[in-house]
Amino acid sequence: MSSQTLTATSASEQQAQMEEKVGIGAYISLFFAICFFSGVFYKMPEAYKWLGAFDFTTLIGKFGSVTGGGTFVGKAGVSARAGFLFALSLVPGVMLALGLLEVLSHYGALRAAQKLMTPLLKPILGVPGITGLALITDLQSTDAGAALTKGLVDSGSITKKNLVVIAAWQYAGAGLVNNYFSIASALFASFLVPVWIPLAVMFCLKFVGGALIRFVLSTVYKEDFKNE
Template sequence: MVSNVLSTPQVPEQQEQATLEEEKVGVGAYVSLFFAVCFFSGVFYKMPEAYRWLGAFDFTTLIGKFGSISGASSFVGSGGVSARAGFLFALSLVPGVMLALGLLEVLSYYGALKAAQKLMTPLLKPILGVPGVTGLALITDLQSTDAGAALTKGLLDTGKIDKKNLVVMSAWQYAGAGLVNNYFSIASALFFAFLVPVWIPLVVMFCLKFVGGVFVRVCLTTFYKKDFQNE
């Protein structure tokens, strides 16, 4: 009885660790996570001709592109202003966000988020201070900033992350947003002038995303520590 009275409640880190130990993740969950990583990370984006069929399992390839109307680049057109232009731009983001959220629900059903929580927490927690469940949102940002933002908002709305985690994740995502997609779509025009293999700048930019995330995390735990005391 005395021990029950004197016992102290578990801190969030201990509760999270206990949950990871108690919760068993099956093989299907890891397969689901592996598919999610390949689908959202851009591994199958811009594959060589012999393996072009793998693009069917890539997020950017699967969402496709809009057709053009009367010479415009897409149905959004050109020269639009004010609320109507903003509405059409927002409408153009719907397919990618819906596809990402819909697929995430399916993958979550098969345990992808549980597998991500277990595998990625030992990596992301010490570096960025965020739980492993955020891994898919960060990976998705490599191809689509909109889908990555939608997944991040979903994590916040369901209570899986707090506002401090949100700020750190946003810093990671903002630096080099849509990295894989933009790199191969825009920088590819300069590949012929590169003095190093094309994958080296990509790796450097990916590492710098973590540098930015760590810098913001340090700022939040020092200069802005009081802003998150009630979190």
């Protein structure tokens, strides 16, 4: 049996599992996942700061200073050594995301996402709803979002064409919520519009970019994906 046949069989089996009856617990699990990964509870007002305990970025935290305001990565590092330490600094966030997703998946979050998000994501991006959590995670962490996407590829849940579209969606405005409130917050006092409007525009443009890439793949590069 060819590898393509095995992949197709695996995808069919997973699709059948996703289409099983979705209970109320699965929807609760999905709701928690969306709140946790989307940044809803990030940078809450002082009175509601305790909600940060349910936020992905807040729970990841940050490394403390070692000397001179630096971290264990140090300053002025170059080449493979600096690259290794930088990669090491990404491990906690990726491990937290993958571990929590495994727990949420056990309670049916992925099945609920498949059922609820497919009607939204399929017409716009042409990807199944199971990719929804990977896209939501990317709003706070590019590394965790990429790790979840790789998991979907390894399990045969998405095609190569889906992967390219998802990557385009994630690449535009990567880590949107986290970066917006961490970097652009210094300019909030100068904004002429409510703070949420630029954020909403950037979020919508991620879909525009993903849809554009989907159109290009379905026209200019159509032959490259005809066997999927």
